[in-house]
Amino acid sequence: MEKKRKTGRPSRIQSVERALTLLEVLAQEDGEMTLTSLSQKVGWPKSTVHGLLATLRDFHYVDQSAETGCYKLGIRLFELGNQLSRSWDILDAAHPVMLRLCRELGETVQLGTEDDGEILYLEKLAPNSVVSILSEVGNRLPMHCSGLGKVLLAQKSPGELKSYISRGGLPALTKRTITTQAKLEKELARVREQGYAMDDGEITEGLRCVAVPIWDGTGSVRYAVSVSGQIPNMGGERLERIIRELQQAAEEISYAMGSRRKRMQT
């Protein structure tokens, strides 16, 4: 009553905000949580949380363990997430090409895009799937340290780059991560010149990654593909071959995207 609401944005629905916040907390904890622990985590009364959870449960957005009564993320999120990803043309276009690349090179192949100032991994194909690479589909990483990110950053104007840096800074994930604007600008210039980007242990020590842009029909770059592996497997002759095949793959994907453009919504 005294003040207007803090955020200038009008009319958000409290109970929906709270319900979604509960989902965020459950996602963050990444496992089962008791109603009570959720309740004290967010600081709302148990009964309030209970009502919200019951509603989410009815829609299968959360799942309640039959024995323990604990709550976790529900199956509907899996279904909706998959449905959403199926609606993206880029996956249709990129998947067969990535599959071939993964087999021929025997290394991990990834596809990413920029979302909200970060790299979002859309697809990952691993040859043996035993190797553990930090990035997973649906995960996010800063742009300035990943190969995919550098490719997309390299497309930006100086102003956009500056706003990226001022937004999240240049946090270091390893000692090799680029952390100054000057070095990043130099790196991006090289990316533009070479036509590909490299992450040399800047996310995870010992892991190297090369990435190239995917051009769409309008001449802009919204996606990038990459190949990553242990540094010993990613050098010399072999590296050159990888880059060559990667660039060819990107061209194929770009082409496939173009031919997929003839779709309209119903």
Add this chain to the structure above:
Amino acid sequence: MEKKRKTGRPSRIQSVERALTLLEVLAQEDGEMTLTSLSQKVGWPKSTVHGLLATLRDFHYVDQSAETGCYKLGIRLFELGNQLSRSWDILDAAHPVMLRLCRELGETVQLGTEDDGEILYLEKLAPNSVVSILSEVGNRLPMHCSGLGKVLLAQKSPGELKSYISRGGLPALTKRTITTQAKLEKELARVREQGYAMDDGEITEGLRCVAVPIWDGTGSVRYAVSVSGQIPNMGGERLERIIRELQQAAEEISYAMGSRRKRMQT
């Protein structure tokens, strides 16, 4: 004021119910929708729908097109869905084995489980990914017509089977679909005897699928794997080989699941 609430279940939060209903509608339409069309679809005033959508948008559960202002499912669903699937042990255990199977046989390999009386597809590996098979990851199909479903149905007691039938009936997807209880019981007996199930064009004309159960440590069956392909490629000698390899794969997955059991939550 007049009546109590229709459903006996207590205290569901209306605005959360409405917000989630909007997501369901957006998922069903599978594309962009205008606020107005959403509004009249659900029958609530525009301003009400607007508030709900604004809240969902803030959390990236819906996305609003910059140009058209239309709404669609948001990226957070993709992220949460993938995070959820990563928490399932079965995928870790099954994926490498499925990958090998897919390569060796050159056919589509799928993994499914029962959820809410239907088969839910958890993973799908296609050799060329050009072939279009009806089922997709995150999709659902009736149990009585799919190979995966028959495997899981075959584990049920007569009472459970009856309740399955009375719940959803035995709808026919093709002219070959089993639609009578007697035939289904006979079919399931054969499944138990043979150790595998077959779908012979019962979902899609011309498509055959063989499936086997995955046993967990406790001796129960919660998942099943299958191989599907065009009927000409799935007969005679080759079929026998497929079944043999499939059964071996299922054993490996079962074993891997067991060894993964030594995990506790933090």
Add this chain to the structure above:
DNA sequence: AGCACAATTCGGTATTGCCGAACACATATC
């Protein structure tokens, strides 16, 4: 310009969801 149709804002009303306390139930603990 003017129209038609989009999304968005506004403010008053009473419906709605919030809250604290009491409940039921299970599992340890003594």
Add this chain to the structure above:
DNA sequence: GATATGTGTTCGGCAATACCGAATTGTGCT
């Protein structure tokens, strides 16, 4: 076996909250 802590769940009354209709702004089309 009774006690103590831990769950999730229910209840009812108060008032804050979300709903609604109408008015507003914005955009594309004729």
